[in-house]
Amino acid sequence: MTEAALEGALRRGGALVAAGLVMQLASFLWNHPLAFIAFAVVGGGLVAGGMFVFLAASVKARTWKDPVGTSHRGSAGQH
Amino acid sequence: MALGLLGVIVILTVNLVLVATVVQRPSLLGVAGGRVLVFVTIVVLPILGFTIGFAEHAEEAKRTEFCVSCHVMEPYGRSLLIDSADHLPASHFQNAHVDHEHACYVCHTSYAMFGDIQAKLNGLQHLYVNYVSGVQGPIELYRPYQNRECLFCHGGARYFDESDIHIDIRPELERNETSCLECHTLSHDVAELSSLDVWEPGR
Numbered sequence: 001m002t003e004a005a006l007e008g009a010l011r012r013g014g015a016l017v018a019a020g021l022v023m024q025l026a027s028f029l030w031n032h033p034l035a036f037i038a039f040a041v042v043g044g045g046l047v048a049g050g051m052f053v054f055l056a057a058s059v060k061a062r063t064w065k066d067p068v069g070t071s072h073r074g075s076a077g078q079h
Numbered sequence: 080m081a082l083g084l085l086g087v088i089v090i091l092t093v094n095l096v097l098v099a100t101v102v103q104r105p106s107l108l109g110v111a112g113g114r115v116l117v118f119v120t121i122v123v124l125p126i127l128g129f130t131i132g133f134a135e136h137a138e139e140a141k142r143t144e145f146c147v148s149c150h151v152m153e154p155y156g157r158s159l160l161i162d163s164a165d166h167l168p169a170s171h172f173q174n175a176h177v178d179h180e181h182a183c184y185v186c187h188t189s190y191a192m193f194g195d196i197q198a199k200l201n202g203l204q205h206l207y208v209n210y211v212s213g214v215q216g217p218i219e220l221y222r223p224y225q226n227r228e229c230l231f232c233h234g235g236a237r238y239f240d241e242s243d244i245h246i247d248i249r250p251e252l253e254r255n256e257t258s259c260l261e262c263h264t265l266s267h268d269v270a271e272l273s274s275l276d277v278w279e280p281g282r
Contacts, residue, residue: 003109010117010121031139047129
């Protein structure tokens with residue numbers, strides 16, 4: 001995965017997190033069971049989705065740079 | 080949660096501003112400090128905000144206004160204003176024996192999201208029933224009313240402990256073998272609500 005792809009994932013994930021945060025903030029305008037669902041399920045779901053998009057892309061990028069962790073094992077073996 | 084509503088709003092707003100910043104400047108990923116900022120913004124702060132926001136919503140859910148916000152609960156809210164000292168919820172509410180802001184929660188502490196896992200699932204089911212399938216028939220408690228809700232305040236009070244009738248049955252009351260409601264029979268009485276006088280505060 002390229003840096004551009006990781007940056008794209010940050011934009012997409014960030015947009016989802018931002019949408020979730022807006023939903024969570026808006027939920028505090030209303031004291032109602034649906035506001036609680038809006039906070040936990042809708043807002044929490046969007047935030048979790050955004051985190052997943054970014055973290056999955058980060059892990060992919062790391063795997064692409066170091067497919068089986070050889071550089072780490074290699075440096076450990078030199079000691 | 081000591082942070083309160085203002086604290087939750089501040090954390091969520093700061094998080095939102097930081098998200099907007101890192102999304103507009105994704106090149107931050109190219110530097111070590113920037114990667115830490117991105118991680119805190121996208122992962123750490125949202126988890127923190129969700130945790131304290133959830134606690135704040137749970138606290139808000141203890142408010143009387145929250146409980147009676149569903150149509151089916153409105154008569155139960157109105158029953159707190161029945162003009163009769165024999166109706167327990169009304170008597171407790173009107174004489175300020177329960178906090179008006181948390182009138183339902185004081186006597187129904189194990190209900191919906193404040194109870195065990197089963198109670199929480201029931202709370203979700205209430206939402207489904209209220210908004211999707213519709214409420215069928217009169218609503219009832221899932222299990223008989225527990226004396227512990229009464230004894231939490233009345234147990235240990237002199238007027239209660241020194242009352243002969245209570246002294247005689249105290250062990251049964253504590254074991255929930257005899258319900259307080261067997262003698263104190265009038266509770267919300269929503270079926271008769273339309274025919275009962277209602278107290279109008281301030282008049």
